[in-house]
Amino acid sequence: MDVCNGRRRMIRTPRSLRAYKRLIEAQNSNANIKTKPEVKREMGKVLRGLTVGNNKNSKDIDVPMEEDCFYMNFCKNESLAHAMVMAPRYSLLREVGRGSYGIVFEAIARRTGARVAVKKLQCNAPENVELALAEFWALASLEKKHENVVQLEECVLQRNGMAQKMSHGNKRSKQYLRLVETSLKGERILGCPEEPCYLWFVMEFCEGGDLNQYILSRRPDPRTNKSFMRQLSSAVAFLHNNNIVHRDLKPDNILISQKSGSPVLKVADFGLSKVCAGLGACGKDGDECPTAGGGGSGGNGTVNVNKFWLSSACGSDFFMAPEVWEGHYTAKADIFALGIIIWAMLERITFIDAESRRELLGTYIRQGSEIVPVGEALLENPKMVLHIPQKTRSTMSEGVKRLLQDMLAVNPQDRPDASQLKVRMDQVTCAA
Incomplete structure (x- = not known):
């Protein structure tokens, strides 16, 4: 276990690894923290929501809001005759996490008593808007649910004392279109410190923490490991x-x-995700974003994500594939990241994050006194042989070992795609 910076990166179209390292601006890894004094005033406030008949066909409806709560109160008129004011729907209880661009609260649904997670994102800069919209596009574009992917209940836009429920592809919403414009133009057109703009995501609450906390707080359990491997493969395939x-x-x-x-795993945090449908026929993402009506096609589109080339080098160091460091990659990069996660989980390979001081799961290559992410090491030396397993007393089966070697292949074409991975993962975990 070593000490290292496990950083999250986001940069556009690097041309070389050296240029990438010079230009990179690191973002802190998401970490759960204790409630700070400055956010205590958020506790106990009520998040209120507005239901509008059909957002895609209705006019752009804004209603007054009280402080940071969605308190709906408007005058009756014909244009709002189809709208309905709801009673307080969510009560914020406590802060449970804070990332590079948002705060997550535990909340209670007032009507059912169910616990939910409420993520508050301030759209005070184009890069924050881009991350927020990426998460919204990804989760809202899914026509079906999957038990291993976190569920989005609703997303509400708050600005200038107004609040509006966002719907996917709502071309009639001026606020939605202005968010897209902010992301595309890179201009700060959506407010100022006196009149901030926020997006609120209401999602299912996961009381078991993250995979780091769960694995490292318990004794090794082969049955749990096998279950997690199958669940992760199923989520990525979906x-x-x-x-x-x-x-x-x-x-x-x-x-x-x-x-x-x-325990049921839930893949979350889609701030860096890319919806590959509706981005143009060229198959390059560059600086593009989906249009107001763009996004996924619910699995019915013709896009092959394994042939759709992406060029925004982003992710977290220890899980980035070699081709991501170069800025030219496909969905096979997710397969590499999943291989690193599973390898670290099975052998409990960890490091201490230098900034958060947390012990985190992550596989790495030792080079002298330094530790280097596997993807970066393979980029520098493509002929390097990965020693899987690392530990001499490992109980890893030959089937799992071969699968991890394939998932971490230097050449993305040598890696299985997500559908192939799911089949092979089922086979090796049943046989192990």
């Missing part, structure tokens, strides 16, 4: 079949739900 490349798979972004009694 996302790729729906034209979504996650691009930031890591234990921090894999949450645990224990509502059913047994």
Whole structure:
């Protein structure tokens, strides 16, 4: 176990690894923290929502809001005759996490008493808007649910004392279109410190923490490991079949739900994800974003995510594939990241993050006194042989070993795609 910076990166179209390292601006890894004094005023406030008949066909409806709560109160008129004011729907309880661009609260649904997670994102800069919209596009584009992908209940836009529920592809919403314009133009057109703009995401609450916390707080359990391997493979196959490349798979972004009694993994944090449908026929993402009506096609599109080339080098160091460091990659980068996660989980390979001081799961290559992410090491030396397993007393089966070697292949074409991975993972975990 070593000390190292496990950083999250986001940069456009690098041309070389050296240029990439010079230009990179690191973002802190998501980390759960204790409630700070400055956010205590958020506690106990009520998040209120507005239901509008059909957002896609209705006019752009804004209603007054009280402080940071969605308190709906408007005058009756014909244009709003079809709208309905709801009673307080969510009560914020406590802060449970804070990332590079948002705060996550535990909340209660007032009507059902169910616990939910509420993520508050301030759209105070184009890069924040881009991350928020990426998460919204990815989760809102899914026509079906998957038990291993976190569920989005609703997303509400708050600005200038107004609040509006966002719907996917709502071309009639001026606020939605202005968000897209902000992201595309890179201009700060959506408010100022006096009149901030926020997006609120209401999602299912995962009480078991993240994969780091769950694995490292318990004794090794082969049955749990096998279950987690199958669940992760199933989640990634579902996302790729729906034209979504996650691009930031890591234990921090894999949450645990224990509502059913047994742990269920939930892939979360889609801020760096890419919806590959509706981005143009060229198959390059560059600086493009989906248009107001763009996004995924619910798995019915013709896009092959394994042939859709992406050029925004992003992710977290220890989980980035070699080709991501170069800025020319496909969805196969998710397969590499998943291989690193599973390898670290099985052998409990960890490091201490220098900034958060947390022990994190992550596989690396030792070079002298330094540790280097596997993807970066393979980029510098493509002929390097990965020693899987690392530990001499490992109980890793030959089937799992061969599968990990294939998932971590230097050449993306030598890696299985997500559908192939799911089949092979089922086979090796049943045989092990």
